[in-house]
């Protein structure tokens with residue numbers, strides 16, 4: 440078994456939740472023992488990318504995995520926790536870096552150990568220093584580096600390892616109740632802030648995530664002959680970003696496979712949930728369905744129709760009850776071929792008129 444030190448960071452969505460999930464997944468691997476976990480710190484972003492502060496920690500593990508195999512396990516965990524590599528040193532749900540692997544020195548295309556940036560980063564050094572003692576070979580170098588780096592350039596402050604987002608929403612809900620003249624201590628409202636907090640974790644579960652990753656693709660030559668694969672009347676529920684009020688309805692989506700690539704049918708409703716569970720607009724939700732389907736499948740074309748009712752139109756202001764808004768978008772062959780568009784549209788009934 441080798442003693443290995445990992446640095447973990449997250450600055451998208453529920454940061455502590457991603458870090459805790461990553462530590463759990465590491466520990467679930469039969470060849471990894473989580474020996475110690477450092478405190479969690481909120482840290483100012485290092486590197487010239489303007490982005491949200493990170494939450495960082497470090498873990499000491501004992502493992503029988505060789506460095507390359509450990510890196511494979513790390514990449515699988517990052518992928519499972521929605522990591523998408525878009526911008527170098529940019530925002531991410533999770534990053535796990537191998538900092539020290541015993542006293543091994545590794546220089547390969549995929550891996551450098553010790554990590555090449557380790558001694559330039561307080562967000563790495565300070566958590567790791569919690570996990571080592573004077574006998575650690577790099578102890579003196581870590582101590583010198585921490586003092587050498589200007590703390591004003593790389594701020595750290597301890598934060599709870601348990602994400603406090605839920606507490607913040609509970610407190611904010613209590614403030615709103617008070618502000619509207621309610622009594623948050625009355626029997627019917629005592630549990631409301633906690634219910635709202637738990638609900639928000641569900642309806643805003645996609646906040647900060649860019650790519651839908653929970654899908655499985657299949658390849659079959661004969662599906663290349665399929666002209667159109669369509670799913671109708673997929674229900675969705677979302678929240679408009681103008682009033683933070685619900686809009687909901689149905690999605691009708693079709694795509695034309697290319698190179699025999701098709702997606703598991705159950706993943707399309709999940710993709711719809713993914714693009715819905717955030718503050719958005721119906722127009723943007725429509726676009727995002729096309730964009731995600733195109734990125735995942737590289738199809739010959741995608742067609743989407745969204746029919747929705749908007750609580751902000753029905754419950755306040757113009758109070759136009761039952762009004763249905765339709766947004767439509769075509770891409771690829773659908774965009775170029777009127778007959779294909781008509782075939783798709785004729786298969787759809789307006790929601791609420793079934």
Ligand SMILES: Nc1nc2c(c(=O)[nH]1)N=C([C@H](O)[C@H](O)COP(=O)(O)OP(=O)(O)OP(=O)(O)O)CN2
Nearest residue numbers: 448482483484485486493526527528529534536562
């Ligand atoms: N305060 C923080 N700032 C930065 C962090 C962080 O965790 N806290 N992380 C980064 C980097 O994106 C991350 O450490 C990965 O960097 P590195 O391993 O050096 O390079 P990669 O090849 O993994 O970088 P990619 O972004 O994956 O290309 C920056 N700042």
